[in-house]
Amino acid sequence: MVRSPYFTDDHAAFRERTREFLTAEVMPNASAWDREGGLPRSLWKSFGAQGYLGLLHARGAGGGARDLFTSVVFLEELGRTGFGGLRAAVSVHAYMATHYLAAAGSPGLRRDYLAPAVDGERVAALAITEPGTGADLSGLTTTAERDGDHFVVRGVKTMVSNGTGADFHVVAVRTSPDTGSGPHGTTGLSLLVIDSGLPGITITATPTLGWRAAGTATVAYEDVRVPADHLIGRADAGFYYLMRGLQLERLVAATLALGGMDRCLEDTRRCLTERRLFGGTLSELQAPAHRVADLATELAAARQLVHHTAWLYEQGDLPATECSMAKLHTTELACRMADASLQLQGAHGYLDSSDASRAYRDARAATLAAGPSEVMRDLIARAVLRPRPDSPAVRTGGQEGA
Ligand SMILES: Cc1cc2nc3c(=O)[nH]c(=O)nc-3n(C[C@H](O)[C@H](O)[C@H](O)COP(=O)(O)OP(=O)(O)OC[C@H]3O[C@@H](n4cnc5c(N)ncnc54)[C@H](O)[C@@H]3O)c2cc1C
Structure with a gap:
């Protein structure tokens, strides 16, 4: 049922x-x-x-x-x-x-x-972040200069998930200088599809603390000639596309975090009910039992926030603030839950090979990727403290944060 x-x-x-x-x-x-x-x-x-x-x-x-x-x-x-x-x-x-x-x-x-x-x-991979900038998209410096029926791309992208194995990259490039006058934020950005095997591309694996199967890489584009018809949508409209895409990205991150927390809670429950000490099971001790009760309650609340946000999203009007809230709350809760789970599983949980260790490493990535928690708080604070229903800043988030 x-x-x-x-x-x-x-x-x-x-x-x-x-x-x-x-x-x-x-x-x-x-x-x-x-x-x-x-x-x-x-x-x-x-x-x-x-x-x-x-x-x-x-x-x-x-x-x-x-x-x-x-x-x-x-x-x-x-x-x-x-x-x-x-x-x-x-x-x-x-x-x-x-x-x-x-x-x-x-x-x-x-x-x-x-x-x-x-x-x-x-x-596919998505390449927005650069060594010099991540959350602040106005600082992107990878350029795509028009040359006949091609763009010539120059720049470096980093933290590219799927970077080591992707066949193509969707890349945020600067096609015009930022005038600082755009009604929706940063101007002059575009999105290009770039085959990963083109001459001038160097891909370097950059191993990370968690998310290891994602094959994270740094990608250098050195005078890479990309057909002009590889432009996605309109030139210089990249920020607009990214702002819409990032809402989905945050909702997706929140939903994945829900599933990750389900697994983490299940592993913790198994450990508590199976591990015997002081003449009983760990679950019979009040402190761990109450800790699990608190986490389960927070997860139930988080689930409602994410599902409600998904429902709002499906209604067609981008729920930017709720997407930020859902991403912020679930990814931070996942860190707390992974930390508690590891603690409750004792030294076994700390083994590099344990599920608890991996959950701990993996949870940590999600408060950074798709916009760090601080940016989520900025966006939420802006909507709460200066609500203007018709403002693009409220509807789209209006702020950076790849
Ligand atoms: C595992 C992983 C996978 C990733 N995958 C991809 C990918 O596939 N493609 C891609 O393009 N990017 C990817 N990223 C990059 C991610 O999108 C960036 O980490 C994110 O946009 C933040 O950029 P930054 O890390 O350069 O931090 P910066 O923008 O340099 O910020 C550094 C720190 O400053 C603080 N900060 C930032 N803004 C504010 C603010 N407004 N107020 C207060 N404090 C602030 C935060 O603590 C932040 O972590 C990935 C990141 C991780 C960790």
Whole structure:
């Protein structure tokens, strides 16, 4: 029986099928992929064959055009695997990089990049952050200069998830100087699709504390010639596309965090009920039991915030403030939960190979990626303290934070 106003019986059946698929296809090898720092091609293809890589994209854009709550189910289940690198890799591909192609890509770009990405034949990365700037998009310095029917791209992107294995990158580039006068924020940015194998591109793996299977890389573009028709949407409208895309990114991050916390709480519960000490189980001691009660209560509240935000998102008006709240609250709660889980599992939890260790490392990434917590607080504070319903700053967030 479905016990939520947001989910139907179809969602429940989809959840069951997805959980079975992830249990069979992902769980046996996920630790190895985490150690190796990347996902195999075969996995992308099997995600594609199941239709998981285009759930949200419109049918005209090659996707499955399923409702948003189908994606919520998929992302929760992906999070429940407990592997942050896997969930980052898949979500960057399916909900971030390819989102821009589905939303504003030309028919040619959709045919050559989006369709094979939905099938799992080509892997996508999103390259916004640079060594010199992340949260402040006005500081982006990677340029794309028009030269005949090409752009010439120069610059360096860093912290690129899927960077070591992606076939193409959706890259935020500067096509005009920032005039500082844009009604919606930073001006002069555009989004370009760049094949990762083009001459002039150097990709360097940059291993991270967590999210290891995401294959994070730094990518240098040195006089890279990119066909002009690889521009996504309009030139100089990149900030507008990014602001819309970042709301989805934050909602996706929050939903993945819910699934990750489900797994973390389940692992903690198992430990508490199985571990014997002082003549009983750990769960019989009041301090750990109450700690788990508090975390379970906070998770239940977080779930309502995320589901409500997804519902608002589906109504069509971007709930920018709620997306920031959901991202802020869930990713910070996930850190607290991973910390408590590790503590309650004792020294075993601290082993590098333990699930608790990985949850702890992986949770830490999410308060930084997709805009750090401080930026989320800035955006929320702005909406709360200076609410102007018609202001683009309230509707779109109006602020940076890749
Ligand atoms: C694991 C991981 C994966 C990532 N994957 C990608 C990816 O695939 N593609 C991509 O483009 N980027 C990616 N990022 C980068 C991410 O989007 C940036 O980390 C984020 O935008 C912040 O930028 P920054 O890290 O350069 O920090 P900065 O912008 O330099 O900020 C540094 C710190 O300053 C503080 N701060 C920032 N702004 C404010 C403010 N307004 N008020 C108060 N304090 C503030 C915060 O503590 C912040 O962490 C990833 C990051 C991580 C950790």
